[in-house]
Amino acid sequence: xxxxxxxxxxxxMGMTNKKSLKCEQHMGHRAMYWYKQKxxxxxxxxxxxxxxxxxxxxxxxxxxxPECPNSSLLNLHLHAxxxxxxxxYLCASSQGGSPSMYFGPGTRLTVT
Amino acid sequence: GQNIDQPTEMTATEGAIVQxxxxxxxxxxxxxxxxxxxxxxxxxxxxxxxxDGLEEKGRFSSFLSRSKGxxxxxxxxxxxxxxxxxxCAVTDSNYQxxxxxxxxxxxxx
Numbered sequence: 001x002x003x004x005x006x007x008x009x010x011x012x013m014g015m016t017n018k019k020s021l022k023c024e025q026h027m028g029h030r031a032m033y034w035y036k037q038k039x040x041x042x043x044x045x046x047x048x049x050x051x052x053x054x055x056x057x058x059x060x061x062x063x064x065x066p067e068c069p070n071s072s073l074l075n076l077h078l079h080a081x082x083x084x085x086x087x088x089y090l091c092a093s094s095q096g097g098s099p100s101m102y103f104g105p106g107t108r109l110t111v112t
Numbered sequence: 113g114q115n116i117d118q119p120t121e122m123t124a125t126e127g128a129i130v131q132x133x134x135x136x137x138x139x140x141x142x143x144x145x146x147x148x149x150x151x152x153x154x155x156x157x158x159x160x161x162x163x164d165g166l167e168e169k170g171r172f173s174s175f176l177s178r179s180k181g182x183x184x185x186x187x188x189x190x191x192x193x194x195x196x197x198x199x200c201a202v203t204d205s206n207y208q209x210x211x212x213x214x215x216x217x218x219x220x221x
Contacts, residue, residue, distance in 0.1 A: 040214075040216075041213065041214075042199055042201075042211035042212060042213055042214055043155065043211060045208070045209065056208070088152070090154055090155075100157050100160065101145075101157065101209070102157065103154035103155050103156070104154060105153065105154050106153070106154045108152070
């Protein structure tokens with residue numbers, strides 16, 4: 001199983017809403033990532049979890065809050081987002097010692 | 113600073129060969145990746161080079177020259193489904209992935 005799953009696929013939320021994005025992998029990967037991608041731009045790294053501990057936070061606003069409940073799951077909690085936060089949010093995972101990074105299908109987020 | 117350059121857009125004909133170039137200047141080097149991304153979809157892994165030379169995988173090949181800070185992705189026997197963006201990315205000395213802006217490849221019949 002070389003799959004990373006993400007839910008939901010699409011999300012529309014108002015600026016006062018609270019929502020969560022979910023990501024799951026069962027490849028035994030110990031590093032998991034959140035990326036944000038705007039149209040026609042490369043992915044931008046937001047957070048990295050390594051062995052369930054937050055190892056990198058790329059100066060992301062606090063309205064984005066990551067959580068790693070266990071080695072297979074990664075959540076991104078969203079609160080009080082702005083319209084400019086509308087983007088494709090990608091989850092990825094990788095195994096230490098292996099260069100391959102596997103991406104989930106992404107969640108297309110629209111903030112109204 | 114860290115910089116990865118690749119052409120913004122390329123056009124090629126179905127059945128032909130196309131080479132997408134990537135040059136990089138990064139603080140350290142721990143490997144170069146090529147990803148394919150169709151519009152609205154997640155990137156998919158194509159290749160990884162850490163040693164100089166050519167890696168061949170079916171219709172796709174990737175080449176690396178570390179001394180020149182240069183890589184290319186070679187796509188043979190182009191098919192319409194190869195129309196996508198191709199992203200070059202380098203892992204730096206901190207094992208962080210630095211992404212190029214991507215090359216949009218348009219395949220014409």
